[in-house]
Amino acid sequence: MITIFLTFLKIGFLGFGGGYAMLSLIFQESERLGMTVQQFADLNALDGLIPGPIAINSATYLGQLYGGFWTAVAATLAVCVPSFIFVPLFLHYEEKNNDNWVLTAILDGIKPASVGLILAVALSLMLLTVFGINDIGAWSKASLDWTSLLVLGVVFFLDSKYHVNPVWLILLAGVIGGVVYYL
């Protein structure tokens, strides 16, 4: 429980730039807690179904999965700590504060970095779902799963081009998975 609390404290403090920028942190840090790539993929799907910030959803999910209710509470509170500290501090020193350019500059560096980081997470998920391997080093053992490749392609297209509601896309994927099983 303490490990999970500290993990999400770290994620909160390093979590500049919102949900997707935080997701790569959550992915790597929770792998150390024992989370599998499958569980992470499921978390990301649940994010699409459940309202609320990604970091809060992730903290609740991992807490519940690895310790139950109170660990979920602890993880959720941990990821909230930075907001409780920095916002009141900033408002307290508002008049004197002219250093806002530093925060903006930090963010200008982290935003592009998060593109690369999130792409790496996406690749991990693709290696698992489409090729059935856990990392790129196991390439020789890869076997192509046509259904997953099709789902990935179609969902990516509908999401990036037409911004279809993720709830429908997850439903669509589920139906395809179900139909393929009985073919």
Next chain:
Amino acid sequence: MHKNWILFKVYLLAGTFTFSGGMAMLPVIERELVGKYHLIERDQLYEYATLSQTFPGVIALNNACFVGKKIGGTVGLIAASLGAISPAFVLMLAATIAYQMIPQEGVVLSIMAAIRAASAAFLFSAAYSLARFNLKDAPTIILAVACFLLTVLNLANAPTLIVIAGIVGVVLSRVKQVKRA
């Protein structure tokens, strides 16, 4: 109605009906706190919204903390925060418990495999839209490619890369300032 109670209620409403958090909840907040209850000026709300995005942590919660603190002091901050967090917490907890009870075999396994592929697609799509808005020049593209390669090749972890990227951002911004001066 007491203003702190209003804060709790408005953020609870916004938190329940906005997916993936962040700025998606802003229109609801604006309609309720600016339009209906007149507790905050529109400009002030948007200034806080911009600030929320530059602060570490959860953006929607940063926003709740700024607005809550301004309107109702520390109690207001707690009220707005509780409102912003609790829908996500309660719904996700219920979803996770349900998820733990799903038997992972037979047709369920096949359905889950397809949903995981969809999940991968969402991340590619997120990377794509983040790239479109944030990769504007050579330094940003290099930064993105470097972070991708270093992660895939297992040469650096995300916390390290984020700290380095933050420092690079500050240095680049300083260089631009010097050039302009």
